[in-house]
Amino acid sequence: MPDALLPHPASLPGWKGDLTRVPFWVYRDERLLKLEQERMFEGPVWNFLCLEDEIANPGDWRTTVVGQMPVVVARDADGSIAAFENRCAHRGNLICLDNAGSDARDFQCVYHAWRYDLRGNLRSVAFQRGVRGKGGMPPDFRVEDHGPRQLRITTTHGLVFGTCSDDTPAVEDFIGSDVLARFDRVLGGRKVEIIGRFVEVLPNNWKLYAENARDSYHASLLHLFFATFKLNRLSQGGGLVVSPNGGCSVSETIAPTEADDKSYAGMRSVDDDYRLEDLRLIDVVDEHPDRVRHQIVTVFPNFVLQKTQNAMALRFFTPKAVDRTSLEWIYFGYADDTPEMRKRRLRHLNLGGPAGFVSMEDGCVGGFVQRGIATAENESAIVEMGGAGVAGQPTRASEAAVRGFWSLWREMTGL
Amino acid sequence: MSALLRVAELNAAYAATIDADRLEAWPDFFDEDCLYKITSAENYKRGYSAGIVYADSRAMLRDRVTALRTANIFERQSYRHIVGLPVLGATAADGIAAETPFLVVRIMRDGRTDLFATGVYIDRIHDEGGNLRFAERIVVCDSSHFDTLLAIPL
Numbered sequence: 001m002p003d004a005l006l007p008h009p010a011s012l013p014g015w016k017g018d019l020t021r022v023p024f025w026v027y028r029d030e031r032l033l034k035l036e037q038e039r040m041f042e043g044p045v046w047n048f049l050c051l052e053d054e055i056a057n058p059g060d061w062r063t064t065v066v067g068q069m070p071v072v073v074a075r076d077a078d079g080s081i082a083a084f085e086n087r088c089a090h091r092g093n094l095i096c097l098d099n100a101g102s103d104a105r106d107f108q109c110v111y112h113a114w115r116y117d118l119r120g121n122l123r124s125v126a127f128q129r130g131v132r133g134k135g136g137m138p139p140d141f142r143v144e145d146h147g148p149r150q151l152r153i154t155t156t157h158g159l160v161f162g163t164c165s166d167d168t169p170a171v172e173d174f175i176g177s178d179v180l181a182r183f184d185r186v187l188g189g190r191k192v193e194i195i196g197r198f199v200e201v202l203p204n205n206w207k208l209y210a211e212n213a214r215d216s217y218h219a220s221l222l223h224l225f226f227a228t229f230k231l232n233r234l235s236q237g238g239g240l241v242v243s244p245n246g247g248c249s250v251s252e253t254i255a256p257t258e259a260d261d262k263s264y265a266g267m268r269s270v271d272d273d274y275r276l277e278d279l280r281l282i283d284v285v286d287e288h289p290d291r292v293r294h295q296i297v298t299v300f301p302n303f304v305l306q307k308t309q310n311a312m313a314l315r316f317f318t319p320k321a322v323d324r325t326s327l328e329w330i331y332f333g334y335a336d337d338t339p340e341m342r343k344r345r346l347r348h349l350n351l352g353g354p355a356g357f358v359s360m361e362d363g364c365v366g367g368f369v370q371r372g373i374a375t376a377e378n379e380s381a382i383v384e385m386g387g388a389g390v391a392g393q394p395t396r397a398s399e400a401a402v403r404g405f406w407s408l409w410r411e412m413t414g415l
Numbered sequence: 416m417s418a419l420l421r422v423a424e425l426n427a428a429y430a431a432t433i434d435a436d437r438l439e440a441w442p443d444f445f446d447e448d449c450l451y452k453i454t455s456a457e458n459y460k461r462g463y464s465a466g467i468v469y470a471d472s473r474a475m476l477r478d479r480v481t482a483l484r485t486a487n488i489f490e491r492q493s494y495r496h497i498v499g500l501p502v503l504g505a506t507a508a509d510g511i512a513a514e515t516p517f518l519v520v521r522i523m524r525d526g527r528t529d530l531f532a533t534g535v536y537i538d539r540i541h542d543e544g545g546n547l548r549f550a551e552r553i554v555v556c557d558s559s560h561f562d563t564l565l566a567i568p569l
Contacts, residue, residue, distance in 0.1 A: 194463065195463050195464050195465040196454070196458055196463045196464070196465030196466065196467075197457070197458060197463065197559065198455065198458070198467055198559050198560075198561065199559055199560045199561070200560075200561050200562075200563070200564070201560055201561065201562050201563065202563060203562075203563055222488065223486075224485070224486040224487070224488070225482055225486040225487065274481065274485050274486070276478050276481075277474035277475075277477050277478050277481075278472050278474035278475040278478055280472075280475070281475060281478060331463075331465040342464065343471070345465075346464060346465055346466070346469045347469060347471070347475070349465050349466075349469060350468065350469055350470070350475075350479075353467045354467050354561040354563075354564050354565050355453065355467040355468045355561075355564065355565040355566065356467075357479075357482050357486070357487065360487055360489060360564040360565070360566055361487065361488045361489070361564075363563050363564035364488075364489050364490060364563050364564050365488075367563060
């Protein structure tokens with residue numbers, strides 16, 4: 001797309017001040033969607049596409065989106081993974097219509113039967129030579145010169161990421177070694193198995209959710225379930241890690257000490273009126289030596305890896321409109337889970353998702369902000385907990401990861 | 416009363432309890448050892464075991480009500496369940512298998528009224544001395560998409 005069709009950053013209201021003040025218009029201006037799409041989603045970022053396991057065999061494919069760009073990701077005959085824009089080179093029709101499929105040898109557009117290989121290369125055009133010498137494409141039309149845009153692919157920890165840009169650094173550098181180390185903890189070594197997949201439709205700009213996932217400050221304040229049951233208090237151990245580029249982060253909470261446990265009589269609430277009758281909702285079994293009970297990993301711009309107690313999920317969120325976001329939850333366990341551990345994960349998943357004891361508030365709070373800022377285009381949010389910097393901190397009473405998100409967002413959008 | 420009418424009556428009472436915000440009475444529709452799960456047709460078809468709500472004891476259902484009343488923050492809202500006639504499966508010695516379509520409309524604080532969920536209840540109903548309780552209620556929503564959040568049970 002020529003840049004002339006994009007809103008020039010200078011034509012937008014602008015960002016006055018530093019990262020501690022986020023102007024509210026950035027959640028409301030529709031022109032930004034286009035700028036974010038081209039400069040960021042199709043820019044130098046690694047977009048989460050799917051799990052490797054979802055396209056395990058040659059001919060397996062899935063459809064997804066990179067921002068708002070429809071994409072096909074497929075396993076080629078040689079076992080490699082390819083991804084390309086889900087748009088026929090001919091008239092722009094979707095090439096793949098379903099969510100997923102298998103045993104594909106090629107893809108054929110339903111509209112005029114233009115045919116693509118599993119990497120998205122145009123292979124043939126129906127009636128290219130016409131019928132009985134009449135019609136058809138001009139003799140100089142070469143299928144090699146046409147095709148949907150192809151993405152560069154990388155994989156790490158069983159996850160498939162794609163980028164539209166030649167400038168995107170290696171995924172290890174993009175995510176950063178400190179953040180990537182937390183991938184190892186959850187995804188290192190053990191084969192994962194998807195056990196559920198749900199979509200939450202959020203009534204807010206996608207960036208409000210991106211901030212929420214990086215905002216360790218709100219966790220014990222908005223989510224009373226956590227605080228009351230001592231799953232996550234800001235006074236508990238833990239901290240915040242931010243990648244060198246600012247865009248990726250880890251928030252982690254360490255288990256209460258044994259002494260704390262005793263003083264609270266197990267996991268009972270300090271508030272006697274409020275206790276769980278069935279403690280199996282939170283009966284964590286440590287699977288790692290670090291006693292981290294709650295870990296949220298974010299990857300810029302729109303991916304989250306989460307482990308809370310023994311529940312594990314991927315979250316992937318994309319803009320549908322300036323004030324509407326699709327949030328996909330992919331729940332997973334390990335393929336070698338014992339039946340007991342699998343049931344434990346199912347119970348602990350009650351904390352997450354659209355009906356989660358902890359996460360349901362994340363579904364609505366973005367909408368509350370979106371409505372609250374209805375006429376606040378000239379005002380700004382305050383993002384100053386923990387100072388003005390974007391470096392990680394040994395506390396979760398900090399908004400460093402939120403500022404980190406904005407620093408990379410501003411770099412990419414030029415705002 | 417026929418089994419069909421008894422199950423229809425159970426469903427009517429269940430829906431009325433939720434819609435009238437008598438949530439404290441909702442767990443009593445279940446056995447002490449039970450399974451209540453909210454999932455979707457796609458997840459159900461794939462055999463995915465996770466739900467957006469998963470409770471395998473009546474105590475866990477009570478915990479959900481307590482959390483909704485005490486801990487969770489969401490905008491005031493209510494449901495109107497429209498529950499169809501059950502299709503009964505094989506009747507075993509200890510109970511009845513039933514599938515019942517439902518439609519749930521959500522009414523928000525500001526008056527907005529939207530179709531929130533449709534689907535089918537897939538039930539195993541325990542008949543204990545003429546008292547019907549759910550041993551298992553799998554709420555299979557037709558869509559995997561949920562608007563904003565699901566707080567009140569379906």
